[in-house]
Amino acid sequence: MNTTAPLSPSVPSPSQLLEIATTAAFAAAEYIRGLDRDGMAREYKTSSHDIVTEHDRASEEIIVSELRRLLPTARIVGEEGGERPAEERAPGTEGPEVSFYVDPIDGTSNFAAGLPLFCVSIGVTVDDELVAGVIDAPILGQVFAAADGEATLNGRPLRPRSTRPAADALVLSGFPGQRIGNEFPDFAARAQRALDNGVSSVRHLGTAALELAYVAAGWADATSLGSINSWDVAAGFHILRQAGGTIRTWPGKGGIEQADHLQPAYVACTGQERLSVLDELHSELQELRSTAV
Known part of the structure; x- marks a missing residue:
């Protein structure tokens, strides 16, 4: 914590x-x-x-x-x-x-x-x-x-819990979603397949804050979005960290590192263990955004 x-x-x-x-x-x-x-x-x-x-x-x-x-x-x-x-x-x-x-x-x-x-x-x-x-x-x-x-x-x-291995993991996420699909359609198609094939199941609740809260509670193993605002995630980030979870963020197009709740892309996991498929997809997205004209 x-x-x-x-x-x-x-x-x-x-x-x-x-x-x-x-x-x-x-x-x-x-x-x-x-x-x-x-x-x-x-x-x-x-x-x-x-x-x-x-x-x-x-x-x-x-x-x-x-x-x-x-x-x-x-x-x-x-x-x-x-x-x-x-x-x-x-x-x-x-x-x-x-x-x-x-x-x-x-x-x-x-x-x-x-x-x-x-x-x-x-x-x-x-x-x-x-x-x-x-x-x-x-x-x-x-x-x-x-x-x-x-x-x-x-x-x-909310007691700390471990992130389950990818084969057993439930992910709550709309990633890559409509915005990234418009931004990088080829990547979005590949990312969707990689995520669907890389974890046990994916569900999208339509609310980033509740997805973070449910990961904090250990009801799911991870949540992730590639385009988000600070008011959507500030509370959830803090609750998840205090519950023993981990968050990794990416700076997006501008490449400017800021406080995590001000960054546009994230992967949050219920425990210290990470889901590499999500981290790797976001790193690839960051590279695309960094090199885009």
Whole structure:
């Protein structure tokens, strides 16, 4: 498990930051549980594969309101509202910066269709280091969380587990997916075959946050995506690491190394053992992206 250095006295502890994030996630989850999801209107962002509903925006506003009430000195990065600077951070003030990475409904297509596989995800960083995270699946009644101690599911510790050998491994992933298929169609076709033939089974849940949480719980052995945003994975990365899992990331087209939750491609495994087929495919994808004009 990762350990976190002591924070500045002016910054809440990881457990306090987790409590703030959990409170905000619960408020959004309560709103979502009260909705009638029949006949829900949807809009398209970048494509028909990337949708949003009025409830994504409403959920994010509920979360932002709670975070502002509980810690107005924090920065908020949300899927729908973008970056919101701290409200009460005085100009020129030095010291650690707390950021909340908010996905108000991860798995919007599932949510809009009436499926229960979606969640509220909030990851917390101090100066870009992940220190806490919560993933709340409102309909499933599952709350995954972690600060600087054990990761938990509904308050019960998630014990470290080993990654099963590839022949027995269950992978939760949409990799390579539509975006990479458009970017590198030949690679995507080969990667799909290699993954299907290289592990026991592959399932795609349609929510990166829950896939990470389920790998953290040991219900699957790995998850992987080649194009992702920080708000999708910040909470899940931290929860998985605190549960004893491992994460490897790749920098994508720009080739700029950043904190893991800011990288576009990753492979996360439930234990210290890695699934080489996934790591090797991502290294090949990185090489293609590095040399692409």
